[in-house]
Amino acid sequence: MRILLHRADGVTEPWVRDFASVLPQAEVVLWQEGVPFAPCDYAVMWSPPAGLLKQLDGVKAIFVTGAGVDALLKFGDSLPPVPIIRLGDAGMAIQMAEYVAHAVLRYFRRFDEYERQARRGVWNPLPQFDKAQFTVGVMGMGMLGRRVLDALAHFGFPLRGWSRTQKEIEGVTCFAGEDGLDEFLRGTRVLVCMLPLTPDTTNLLARANLSKLPEGAYVVNVARGAHVAEPDLLTLIRAGHIAGATLDVFRNEPLPGPHPFWEEPRITITPHMSAMTLPGESVAQIAGKIGALERGEPVADVVDRARGY
Template identity: 50%
Template sequence: MPQARFHPWDDKGPYVGARYAIVWKPPAALFERETGLQAVFNLGAGIDALMDMPQLPPHVAVLRLEDAGMAVQMVEYVLYGLLRAARGFDHYAAQQRQELWAPLPAVDRAAWPVGVMGLGALGTRVAQAVAALGYPVAGWARSARELPGVEVYAGDAQLPGFLARSRVLVNMLPLTPQTEGILNRAHLERLRPGGYLINAARGGHLVEADLLALLDEGRMDGALLDVFHDEPLPPGHPFWGHPRVIVTPHVAAMTLQAEAVVQITDKILAMEGGGSPAVVARDRGY
């Protein structure tokens, strides 16, 4: 965008009259100083931190990255967790340490139904990729929709049924007041025996003590966790050394710069030309 002027944020800098801001966890002073903002572009799919800011003016449009190279990364991450659990690769790793040759039975995909919570751009790609491998897949969304190869459940009334048919639960939901703490004991214990959780959305979705209790009681088999209430995960946290928990440092789907640049500049140019790209609905939080 050679026709535009870009100003790196400076805490002590002057008012520059910016119309657009490109941010990730911006300081409150940005919105207090740049009072002419028309739109804010969030450098990621999750906008919960931005929406929680009281300084964010209600009239400013909020736009988030819808893919920007993240969907294929998220598919890879979920498939890694699913296949590690379903194919028993942890067992083989333990056998190697013991110099033990003991093949497990072939995987029965019907015994590993997958449930994907959240069918946005990333969740839809994940559900379709899992279905392409022959695993039974269901998705749960706020409203009903059609998704080939995926059984779709919608709304609070259908959540219990969705959970009860799932063994591997993949969380792809946005973090909103309605979804905070949704991965709690009451919901997780509805999963099929041998339940496995993959949380690649936000740490605020998970009640950590509930998951730990279910793992220790044998009600769930394991979890792959990429996000946490406190990040970095504090030293000594029970997840670090738990034998049934895999911890990754919020890397499931990272923003790719080149793709993000194209997406953001296209939307700015569209707005400058009088267009209306999709914006975040403040009442839903996504």
């Protein structure tokens, strides 16, 4: 068995080591520009260069080393007609829950404002927000979104969720589709974006929708930068309609030095680290799914190309 591995960050050694441990019969082939090699049985990647696509002839499946698949699906019909399989969790859900819970609690307890006060040498206890009015709305209620909702439920926040199709989750007021979006937004104090990036969700958080959030709302984006119209978000923050934003993803990464987000104190920036891919957990999951495919068994997390996730 031959497995083609590509890592955009160039960090391949942990992956090679873990594959050798769990699939010792497999040869891991590292892709290099312009270096030909024999066909492989499986491919493991996330955001491949276009030059890699011609090396995918003959693969039985492509494994995506993340929950999002937009960086691969952008190649459309250039991809071979084989299953594309994303990671189900592999340690990402708990990381995402930690990140979002921290952001929500930081805003609820007004730590963002206390930080700004402290930098000015100001000692001023602020009134506590009413938790009953501090509704958290999660856009995208897949596996990661549900884990985030579970974490927030522990703190007693009113919870709501929005998704493409109707879902029922105990303790969560659920909305779906275009018909439910307005009501979802108008009652959400902290908006958490966890949507897959598709043509329908690109620029979904532009001025028209962001303006529907109540005055003093917050935005947390841990999905993809292209969900948010960045100039619109900045305008609404500067106008005071949105009180702050915590952003882990951006249209251009790394975020360019001259970007105005860097200069806005009400925007918290992190470098796309809300849920890091863990090699050991990921390789174990991929190896299990390869074993199932070799035995002719179904596997979970196969991507629906038409839906984009």
